[in-house]
Amino acid sequence: MIFQFFLVIVFLGLMYYAMQQRKESYAAFLIIELLCFFGLIASIFPHITAYFAALAGVGRGVDLLFYLYMVIALIVAFRYYILLRKFEQQLTILARLQAIQEVIAPGKNGQDNPL
Amino acid sequence: MNQRICVVIAAYNEGGKIGEVLAQLCTLSHDIIVVDDGSKDNTTSEAARYPVHILRHPFNMGQGAALQTGILYSLMLGSDIIVTFDADGQHCIEDIAVITRPIIEESVDVVFGSRFLGHCENLSHMRKWFLQFMAVFSKRVHGISLTDVNCGIRAFSKRAARGIDIKQNRMAHALEIIGQTAQHGFSYKEVPVTIHYTEYSLNKGQKFGGAFAIFFDWIMRL
Numbered sequence: 001m002i003f004q005f006f007l008v009i010v011f012l013g014l015m016y017y018a019m020q021q022r023k024e025s026y027a028a029f030l031i032i033e034l035l036c037f038f039g040l041i042a043s044i045f046p047h048i049t050a051y052f053a054a055l056a057g058v059g060r061g062v063d064l065l066f067y068l069y070m071v072i073a074l075i076v077a078f079r080y081y082i083l084l085r086k087f088e089q090q091l092t093i094l095a096r097l098q099a100i101q102e103v104i105a106p107g108k109n110g111q112d113n114p115l
Numbered sequence: 116m117n118q119r120i121c122v123v124i125a126a127y128n129e130g131g132k133i134g135e136v137l138a139q140l141c142t143l144s145h146d147i148i149v150v151d152d153g154s155k156d157n158t159t160s161e162a163a164r165y166p167v168h169i170l171r172h173p174f175n176m177g178q179g180a181a182l183q184t185g186i187l188y189s190l191m192l193g194s195d196i197i198v199t200f201d202a203d204g205q206h207c208i209e210d211i212a213v214i215t216r217p218i219i220e221e222s223v224d225v226v227f228g229s230r231f232l233g234h235c236e237n238l239s240h241m242r243k244w245f246l247q248f249m250a251v252f253s254k255r256v257h258g259i260s261l262t263d264v265n266c267g268i269r270a271f272s273k274r275a276a277r278g279i280d281i282k283q284n285r286m287a288h289a290l291e292i293i294g295q296t297a298q299h300g301f302s303y304k305e306v307p308v309t310i311h312y313t314e315y316s317l318n319k320g321q322k323f324g325g326a327f328a329i330f331f332d333w334i335m336r337l
Contacts, residue, residue, distance in 0.1 A: 081335075092176055092284060096184045099150070099170040103188065104159075106166035 007043040011036045035072070039065075118219055120145040121194035122211065123185030125178045126202035130156035132315060137165040139208045140200070148188055149202075150181040168192075179288025183281040190276055197276045201267035203316040210308040214270045217304045224275040224301035225292070229263035233307030237317065249330070253290055257297040261305050265289045268308055275301045287332035 015036045022029035042049045042065055049061025058064040122145050126133055133149070140147050147167040151159045153175035162169050170184055182199055189197045196215050200206055210228060217223040230238070231246075246265055253264045269292070271279065278299045283291040296303050 088284065089282065092180050095172050095174065095176060096180070096187065099172050099184050100188055100191070102171065104163060104169040104171075106168060 004043055004046075008040060011040040011043065015040075118195040118215075119193060120196045120198060120211070120215060121148055121185075121189035121192060122146070122198045122200050123148045123150065123182060123189060124200050124202045125150050125152055125181030125185065126154065126158050126162070127152040127175060127178070127181070128154045128156045128158060129202040130154065130158045130161050132204050133158055133202050134161045134164060136200075136202055136204050137162060137167060141165050141167070143208060143211065145198075145211070146189070146192060146194060148185045148192075150185045150188075152176060152178070152181040177283075177285035177288075179281045179286070179291070180284040182288060186271070186276050186279075186281070190273070194276075195273050196270055197273075198270045199267060201316075203313075205310050205312060205316040206268045207309045207311070210268055213306050213308065214268055217306065218270055218272050221304070222272070222302075223304045224272045225279075225296045225303040226270040227261055227263065227293075227303065227305045228266040228268035228308035229261065229305045230266055230308060230310040231262040232305060234309040235312070236310070237312035238310075249290070253293055257294050259293050259297050259303065261293065263305070264293060266308065266310070275299070283332060285332055286329045290329075290333045 015033055018029050018032040018036070042061070046061055049065055051061075053059065053061045053064040056064055058067065122140060122143075124133075124136070124140075124147070126149055129136075137147065137149070147165070149158075149162040149167050149169050151162065151169060151171045153172045159169055159171055168188065170188055172181065172184065185199075186197055196218050198211055198214060200211070206228075210233075214226050214228055217226045246263060250261055250264050254260050265286075266289075275296070278301065279292060279295045281288045281291060
């Protein structure tokens with residue numbers, strides 16, 4: 001019962017946070033709200049998940065939820081890993097161009113750098 | 116025909132050692148390119164005391180990124196051979212002649228230095244085993260047989276330098292270079308080199324835990 005209460009608070013908190021950030025990405029807001037809504041329903045009425053678990057051939061409702069959230073978390077993590085890599089590559093190219101543009105070349109007579 | 120040789124040094128917080136390394140390198144008649152990879156110390160001002168080209172990354176990106184910057188700039192300078200050289204003083208400048216010779220005399224594309232064919236001091240057993248494991252693994256994946264897959268001193272012909280594009284910003288670039296050598300079908304050779312691990316270079320170098328990070332980075336990019 002205590003954990004159920006904790007989950008409800010967490011999902012409501014997430015929904016509130018997503019609501020506040022909706023201007024950043026409306027699609028992400030909708031997805032988070034939808035997932036949190038399902039989580040909220042599953043927390044308050046756990047027997048509903050048992051019905052879907054039986055349909056899916058998974059032992060318990062909580063197991064079905066665990067598997068689903070695990071898959072979603074993995075997809076999101078992979079997606080962000082790829083995105084991060086892309087950003088890193090783009091940033092590297094920009095930094096490289098800047099470094100080349102601002103090179104400190106040795107003096108023409110081969111003496112010390114004019115720094 | 117005289118070939119223009121560029122020595123590329125990736126340096127990160129090497130203010131305490133870079134001067135000593137550059138003093139030795141400047142006795143050679145090669146172009147020296149120092150890529151300061153976002154150092155927070157006096158690496159740039161120390162390097163600026165010598166007649167070298169200095170490129171500065173605005174922030175730290177990793178050795179692989181710094182080497183690629185240096186290689187690209189070397190090509191812009193019109194170099195024929197590009198040598199990568201560590202900034203912590205672990206390499207001998209005499210090995211530059213050893214590592215460039217196969218390119219000059221045999222038209223080899225990529226030359227890898229090997230501490231196991233040559234001489235290496237103060238190498239821990241743990242690091243040695245890990246490097247040997249990586250060599251076996253790399254051979255399986257890339258089909259290139261090397262005794263040392265992570266040696267910092269290596270040389271590229273102009274053709275190879277143009278073909279190889281290091282995308283591994285951090286330490287896994289060594290394995291990426293081997294992979295791209297195989298992928299492009301570049302000819303390669305391994306030559307013996309000498310590595311002096313000093314207390315300074317061991318402190319600066321990768322910790323054993325970092326080896327797993329290198330392995331992870333490499334696997335994720337295969």
